[in-house]
Amino acid sequence: MLQYSIKRIVMAIPVVIFISFIVFYIIQLPPGDYVSSYSAQMTAAGEIMTQDDMDQMRANLGLDRPVYEQYAIWIKKIVFEGDFGYSFNYNKPVIDVVKQYMGLTLVVSIVTMLFQYLVAIPIGIYTAVKQYSAGDYFFSGLSFLGMATPNFLLAIILMYFSYTWFGDPLLGLFSDEYVNAAWSWDKVVDLLKHLVIPVIVIGLASTADLIRVMRGQMLDELNKPNVVTARSKGLSETKILFKYPTRAALNPIVSTFGWSLSSIFTGSTITAIVLNLPIQGPVMYKALLGQDMYLAGSWLLFMALLTVLGTLISDILLAWLDPKIRTEFRGN
């Protein structure tokens, strides 16, 4: 097992290196650079920057060097100094910006993930066991609808309802009075209240997807001969359901675990922009548009790493859950 995990990790390394290169290339793509967008801002504010000023600024920021050199410097600093560069927009090191938003991003992502598994698995089991019942049609219809609705628009609709019913669109993650307050019980409650809409919105599509996968898996498993065997042994239906089909159907679901976290991380971007959540999505969006290249690049790199890591976790989980693969390693 350990051997397998190590092998998978080693295989992921060249992928990561390549990704970092592509990431840097992509953030170079937009025409102009930070200095030109900065000077445009200054011009709009009434201050005109001369060409000399701009060149000076470029030299200060290291933007006058060739792309590959900039890349080499960036990577070198990341690897050896843990320095991801400087965010021009925020006027502080990228790592500080990341730290500032990481906590809440993790909270939103993890709660969403829990929500999605806790909702999808029971519904998946229910709809499979009661195939073609009214409940099955209801949930299947709902999950089709969930997959077909762009989640950022669902956010708007939910906001509209909370606005008309509670008089508060529940924008952001905290009410005004708690934004800068120290952590307290009330602040947690306030956070939870504000989490409802984002979690539903971000999690809906993947929950819908998961329900369908779980239902399909369950239907497959329910028709397997080992269920008939279990029945012929005199087991009760409940025991059979949970010990045999459910356990087997959970395998592929649980293995999506790693992959799912990273997809929630990236999938929340648009919703976060619409709902104005203080998490990574909007930060990244502004960085991309404002050519804040080290911040944007670091986020992109981070997302890609997370995806690689998620796939890795999923692969290892899958191997570990399958007795066939597990015993092979035990034998060695």
Added chain:
Amino acid sequence: MTTQTAQAACKADDGQPLLSVQDLKIRIQMDNGVMQAVDGVDFEIKKGKTLGLVGESGCGKSLTSRAIIGINPKECETTGVIKYDLASEGSASDPIDLLSLDPKGKRIRSIRGNKIAMIFQEPMTAFSPMYTIGNQMVEMIRIHRTKNKKEAKKIALEMLGKVGISDQEKRFDQYPHEFSGGMRQRAMIAMALSCNPELLIADEPTTALDVTIQAQVLELMQSLQREFGMAILLVTHDLGIIAEMCDEVAVMYLGKIVEQAPVREIFYNPKHPYTKGLLKSMPRLGGEKSVRLDSIEGSVPMPIDMPPMCGFYERCTDRIEGVCNARSVPKTRISDDHSVRCFLYSDQQRGEAQ
């Protein structure tokens, strides 16, 4: 009427049958109509005896065998009477109708695995790949015999030994995929017999195994039958196995039992054209090499919205037009223990034909 003296090797004692199936019907709703998968099946099994249920795939033999302990999927609409004699328990009650029990209820569950055990065709898929063999065996023992984990394990190990699996301690903790096909079927038998059932239903127990292993498994079943004195319902399409194992035979075709007799009668004095066809298609030792084996032409139709007629009509060499395809065939008694469903032997038909 030609009376045949029944030459059955072991004539059954006159006691009450262990299991008696009467007019069993199974209907399945399909997309394009109702399929009459099992259509009025009757048979009896006596204590300690073996009944063979033989037929092509799709004739309803598996459904019939599973209906006994009520483990068919809920799409199967089952009617009829399945009487099972619980008197051996000491309680002098009448036989109970298994079909009248709630298929999910406690009563039938206390019979499944305990009084009537079952083994299946594909030991690979019949065991769950997620749990060890030991886990799946102990689970059943703990329902019916003992709550004690250690004791249950001891019983399981002992059973594994009885079916000829060595190194039981290690095998107990292995997963099904670590067993060979024959070993898996042995484990399946060990599990089925671990609660000393009175009736063992074996649904094509050797079909998935290769021939040498087949013989071993059959031998094992026979010796265990002698040891435990249980009755066996053997479902198969292999007449060779029937000849070796059974006391009585019921030949099934398209949801009906077309001929039923003691095993020697079936082999030496077959009546129904289908039975004859089956026997002709069987290779024999010492037969002429150059002689081609006979086969039954055509394939089994789907019994969906079937008009009253003989299901074998299309493929029958002795069919009588206007009779066989015009009404359903009644059962005709040839002798005490030999019955057949064919117009060639029905009195009414004979009267008309002469």
Added chain:
Amino acid sequence: MRTLPIFKRAKTEAFLESAAKDINYSSQWKLIYMKFKRHKLARISLIVLGVLYFVALFAQFIAPYSLQSYDSKYVNAPPMTLRFVDADGKFHLRPFVYELKSARDPDTMRKIFVSDTEKRYALKWFVQGEEYKFLGMFKTKLHLFGVEQPGRLFMFGTDAMGRDMFSRIVLGSQISLSIPLVGVGISFVLGLIIGGISGYFGGWLDSIIQRIIEIIRSFPTLPLWMALSAAIPPRVPVVTMYLYIVIIFALIGWTDLARVVRGKFISLKNEDYVVAAKIAGVGNTKIIVKHLLPGFMSYLVVATTLAIPNMILSETAMSFLGLGIRSPATSWGVLLQEAQKVENVALYPWKLIPLGIVVLTVLAYNFLGDGLRDAADPYKK
């Protein structure tokens, strides 16, 4: 008793005949068709999509107004109701609309619209309107319907610039419905070729292609989209922008298909009939075209159909954020930009109509894909 009633024999014969026409004797495509026909939702979806694409094709003819035509008198006007019965209770055979009059809400002092029951404009077929090129070929002023001049018809209301939402949705469908098709089309070809090469030839070529696919797939789709879209220079011509977006979608989308194709190639190329063809000296191209492709074409069609809804949602999302199609071109995502603010939705709920159309389209594609998937495997119950 020998003779039988005719109907009885007929019934028996019919039974035997239908048994012969059984599932075992039909060709693959016939089976797929039979199975697909049974999937009611998929059939309805096919019709819905047919209508949508028909409307998109003749959008300029069907839309009463052009994309840019606006009327500052009617900013954020609500949808008009087509009426048959007027304020006096009189029935009119030809449906009509009332003119909208702006007024002020006495409570909030907000600008609102009320129907002016004095002025009635009847709906007319084939009216003259703004000039456009029919199917890009010849100029005409003919529109499918409209109301009498100087009346105006806003079936879905108007936007913040006083442009007719209905016309904009119809015209926007040209982009929203074609981008996923073209994008999926390109990724289909890419996936088929690259996946085919990878699976059929194997070896080092396969390893390299697999690594590339792995890298592309490691990228989180959404941020990659955002990054690439941000790289599109502003103020490029509509056609160029359209191409950029299609290419971005295709570049990311082909990997899924390539994996499916590769897997199928690998499993099929070791089938006996393919090996037999090889031994018989059949060329590579012929083996691929005659023996391999038909074996999994149905799977490809299914995979492609199921990839489309995702592209529609992505295009909508990107355009919504201003990273996809931008003004003056219009797609449903662009139309939804006005729904970004809760206040807008609360005051002018008709701005969510494009959302309904998006959901309808995505649902239709999903059901169609579902139906096709079930049908592609006709032997599976």
